[in-house]
Amino acid sequence: MDNGARIFVAGHKGLVGSAIVRELRARGFTNLILRTRNEVDLTDRTAVNRFFVNEQPEYVFLAAAKVGGILANNKHPVEFLRDNLYIELNVMDAAWKHRVKKLVFLGSSCIYPKFSPQPIKEEHLLTGELEPTNQWYAIAKIAGIKLAQAYRKQHGFKAISLMPTNLYGPGDNFDLQSSHVLPALIRKFHEAKTNGARQVTVWGSGQPRREFLHVDDLADAALYLMETYDDGEIVNVGLGDDVSIAELASKIAAVVGYEGEIVYDASKPDGTPRKLMDVSRLTGLGWVAKVTLDEGLRSTYRWYLENYAETGLRASAPARRS
Numbered sequence: 001m002d003n004g005a006r007i008f009v010a011g012h013k014g015l016v017g018s019a020i021v022r023e024l025r026a027r028g029f030t031n032l033i034l035r036t037r038n039e040v041d042l043t044d045r046t047a048v049n050r051f052f053v054n055e056q057p058e059y060v061f062l063a064a065a066k067v068g069g070i071l072a073n074n075k076h077p078v079e080f081l082r083d084n085l086y087i088e089l090n091v092m093d094a095a096w097k098h099r100v101k102k103l104v105f106l107g108s109s110c111i112y113p114k115f116s117p118q119p120i121k122e123e124h125l126l127t128g129e130l131e132p133t134n135q136w137y138a139i140a141k142i143a144g145i146k147l148a149q150a151y152r153k154q155h156g157f158k159a160i161s162l163m164p165t166n167l168y169g170p171g172d173n174f175d176l177q178s179s180h181v182l183p184a185l186i187r188k189f190h191e192a193k194t195n196g197a198r199q200v201t202v203w204g205s206g207q208p209r210r211e212f213l214h215v216d217d218l219a220d221a222a223l224y225l226m227e228t229y230d231d232g233e234i235v236n237v238g239l240g241d242d243v244s245i246a247e248l249a250s251k252i253a254a255v256v257g258y259e260g261e262i263v264y265d266a267s268k269p270d271g272t273p274r275k276l277m278d279v280s281r282l283t284g285l286g287w288v289a290k291v292t293l294d295e296g297l298r299s300t301y302r303w304y305l306e307n308y309a310e311t312g313l314r315a316s317a318p319a320r321r322s
């Protein structure tokens with residue numbers, strides 16, 4: 001990609017999309033094509049085609065999706081399946097029709113079977129039952145992978161599919177009703193410290209193990225693979241290391257400076273016992289993560305204090321100073 005290339009980042013206001021925009025700008029890419037949902041609703045086929053006709057992007061990062069936690073998936077299975085299928089179909093079909101040179105599709109580790117061997121290899125895809133609570137979203141992502149592979153097989157379209165592990169960082173969702181575990185714990189411990197609460201309750205037993213990748217690392221990997229990888233096989237993107245929820249809670253309490261008690265509410269669901277990605281394919285392609293969990297937690301808490309703690313409103317992360 002030359003620095004003047006016309007690059008469409010779908011979902012540029014989101015956690016992943018905003019990180020990819022920061023990374024592209026930091027590397028001197030000047031011709032970014034960015035549209036909010038109000039400007040181009042990606043579930044609207046006509047609007048998407050019109051956009052591609054008018055803007056003729058050369059490269060696409062498909063970081064737009066209907067994303068949410070277990071509660072939201074349970075309540076809105078139709079939207080999680082239908083809207084994500086529409087977004088993938090409309091964007092990939094238009095990208096192929098309008099001769100986009102390359103497209104990066106972002107899936108998620110939830111595509112893999114609930115009881116997949118650990119660490120999870122790419123070839124474990126479709127070898128067992130999915131986690132029922134987010135199966136709608138997972139099926140849509142698996143369909144997206146197959147769609148990308150089908151366009152490549154039939155038309156030689158250069159689509160690649162990345163499967164990131166759990167992501168976190170600036171621009172994350174800290175709303176306790178819909179956020180993932182890491183941002184929820186940052187908010188809970190911060191508010192407990194601010195209010196002088198004697199204890200913080202963490203959902204579940206604290207035993208499940210999870211992997212967390214800083215979103216700036218994901219953006220770095222997405223650009224690296226856009227430039228260097230050209231194959232239909234999916235690629236896991238992760239840190240290659242995991243922690244228990246209890247270890248994560250202790251790390252976040254230390255970063256926030258909370259000295260009260262941490263208690264575990266085992267009546268709440270634990271989800272899958274472990275979810276660690278095998279990243280040997282990505283390492284073999286010459287990429288490894290750079291942000292350790294400890295560094296990432298410190299910088300994310302700093303961002304939370306500067307951008308969220310006062311207002312309680314979701315803020316997009318500021319442009320990175322190049």
Ligand SMILES: NC(=O)c1ccc[n+]([C@@H]2O[C@H](COP(=O)([O-])OP(=O)(O)OC[C@H]3O[C@@H](n4cnc5c(N)ncnc54)[C@H](OP(=O)(O)O)[C@@H]3O)[C@@H](O)[C@H]2O)c1
Nearest residue numbers: 011013014015016037041042043064065067108164166167
């Ligand atoms: N977060 C994670 O831990 C994680 C882990 C693995 C993979 N991923 C993948 O990364 C991708 C992005 O996730 P994220 O965490 O960045 O989600 P996010 O923060 O919710 O961002 C999604 C973006 O997509 C936009 N969008 C949704 N529906 C749209 C529509 N119909 N038309 C136009 N724009 C639309 C949203 O716009 P609004 O701002 O208007 O809502 C939002 O800006 C997803 O494919 C997800 O599977 C995320």
